[in-house]
Amino acid sequence: MNSYTEENYLKAIYKLVEQDGEAVSTNAIAEKMNTKAASVTDMLKKLSDKKFINYQKYQGVTLTAKGEKTALIIIRKHRLWEMFLVEKLNFKWDEVHDVAEQLEHINSDKLIEQIDKFLNFPKTDPHGDPIPDANGKLLTPKSKPLSAFNVSDNCLMMGVVDHSPSFLQYLDKMNITLGNEIKIKDIVEFDKSLQIIVNKKQTFFISNDVAKNILVKTK
Amino acid sequence: MNSYTEENYLKAIYKLVEQDGEAVSTNAIAEKMNTKAASVTDMLKKLSDKKFINYQKYQGVTLTAKGEKTALIIIRKHRLWEMFLVEKLNFKWDEVHDVAEQLEHINSDKLIEQIDKFLNFPKTDPHGDPIPDANGKLLTPKSKPLSAFNVSDNCLMMGVVDHSPSFLQYLDKMNITLGNEIKIKDIVEFDKSLQIIVNKKQTFFISNDVAKNILVKTK
DNA sequence: AAATAAATTTAGATTAGTCTAAAAATAATT
DNA sequence: AATTATTTTTAGACTAATCTAAATTTATTT
Incomplete structure (x- = not known):
């Protein structure tokens, strides 16, 4: 399995690539992760060894298909948990993020599929962000x-x-x-x-x- | 906050004290935690520094009031999550343990109190074990x-x-x-x-x- | 195109948690 | 009570993730 930290890096890289549409820099990742560039470089080597990212020294990174799927499955869990918190546990849409950051790392396929079912298969989270499917496929709503x-x-x-x-x-x-x-x-x-x-x-x-x-x- | 690992040690010590009714040995903890005695000794020093346990070299350990409360709050979370999995997500009582082991470390007071309310304040978990209250007080059912x-x-x-x-x-x-x-x-x-x-x-x-x-x- | 600035990587330390092997303390046995 | 066995602790090393400071590479300016 992947560590909590690896998952957070993949998620950060996914969001930066999505936002900027190109290879992301070490510094951009460092800022997003609230860490230092040197730490990022170490992690990039590791993620590259594990085939999660395409990484050439000094050239920035993109996600491999494997990395993107992994990132999207974490995002799926995050958004389903946010929906659960709002729909079932009386959380406001501005209160859910920090708890979902923790819950997204819980490892159980049955759990997340049952949460999905319990919520009646929602298409978006409480902020309108689309929820990827169990295979990590994302249908972006046109907005x-x-x-x-x-x-x-x-x-x-x-x-x-x-x-x-x-x-x-x-x-x-x-x-x-x-x-x-x-x-x-x-x-x-x-x-x-x-x-x-x-x-x-x-x-x-x-x-x-x-x-x-x-x-x-x-x- | 306390680390995932510290929480697991406290829980293990609580269960061993509850079971044996006396100070627990380094080896007993090592066995319960699937680790080595030397690792346990290191952690006992740390938990002792943090005032979670009473520890004298070679004399075994008991929990302080602070340690017991902390352990019971983790057990509260574990048992409430087990109940949630069985009552709301169609888990069987033999399937819940591993997932609850992860969920018990999620840190959010609001989350756990809302889960409690959502379940209508259950007194016991799916195995009949009593659920400690939010202050870490336990009413043991007479059985x-x-x-x-x-x-x-x-x-x-x-x-x-x-x-x-x-x-x-x-x-x-x-x-x-x-x-x-x-x-x-x-x-x-x-x-x-x-x-x-x-x-x-x-x-x-x-x-x-x-x-x-x-x-x-x-x- | 040379010099400077910015970004990135390497080198070497640090921390939490773990390990093995050896030393020390306690318990059990003769 | 002395010896042996068991338990526990210490010493020193390892891994994952982090850091600072220095070195290197790439980008920007003059």
Whole structure:
């Protein structure tokens, strides 16, 4: 089996590759893992020996098929546990991350498949992120940032980019949650802030920075 | 916080003290932890420094109040997770141990209290073992081995001594489960085997060894 | 294209937990 | 009580993951 630490490196590398779309640097991994570049280099050698990553000295890394599958299965567990915490144990969407970071490393196929079944096979986690299947296959839902839409577009809230508790709490306060309808009433020329109508009821302004972090699709 | 390994040592020491009722030896711990005596000595020093155990070289160990509370909170988590697996995720009582060994180390007060609530505050785990409360207090249910009773005594199945999958599967096959009524019809003079009537329906023989491992109380 | 800056890797230590082999302490036996 | 056996501890070494500091490679600037 792989160690807790190896799993966390694979997950970090997966997310960086997903984000940047290219080979990721030692420093980028070090920052994400809150560790030093020298430690990362040591681990990269190990992950490379185990065929989880493609690694050439000084050239950055990408995941092999084996590494990507392993990363996606950890992400599957993380997201299923988040869903469980919110749906069954009264956690808020801004409280689940740290616990799921621990639970994702529990090793039991039966456990995770039963959790999946218990939740009735959810497609996304509480933040709208897609849940990979048991083989590590991911169906990415088609969504774009709200900031990419225009005046009078009518959208459906699909997820978030920033997952920080403070951002999620802000969305709660504004009543912006998964599945809500968001219609763009106006876009301010000066700062690109948006006036939006949520669920045909509340009308208010959000900054363009906020809009960039809200994922929606056209309704 | 305490490491995964420290927690496992504390749990092992708790169980050995509970079983033997006196200071436990380095070798006994080594055997229970599947490790070597030299490794145990190292860990005992560390646990002693942290005030979890009373330890004098060559004299064996007992738990301090702090150590016992810590052990009981780990046992609380283990037993609540076992109950969750059986009650909510279709695990059998002989399948839960290994997964619960992992889950017991998850660190989140909210998580474990919500699991407790979700299960409607169970008093015992799937094997009839009592679940300590959130402060590490344990109410031991009064039960004795079936082998301590006499002909025509009518008992209620309360738990098991041996927790091995093979023993639990045997009990399943014989339809002996928690809460069943067990009446002693006869005790064979020769080998002390027992003829029992389960739930007023099935009558059959069990060995004295088996009877020693079934915990009951008088109905 | 040479010099400088930035990123990355190597070298050598450190910590937690483990091990083997040897030494020391306790227990059992004659 | 002396000897032998058993248990426990110490000494020194190993692995995984980390670190700092120095060396090396790659990238950027002049």
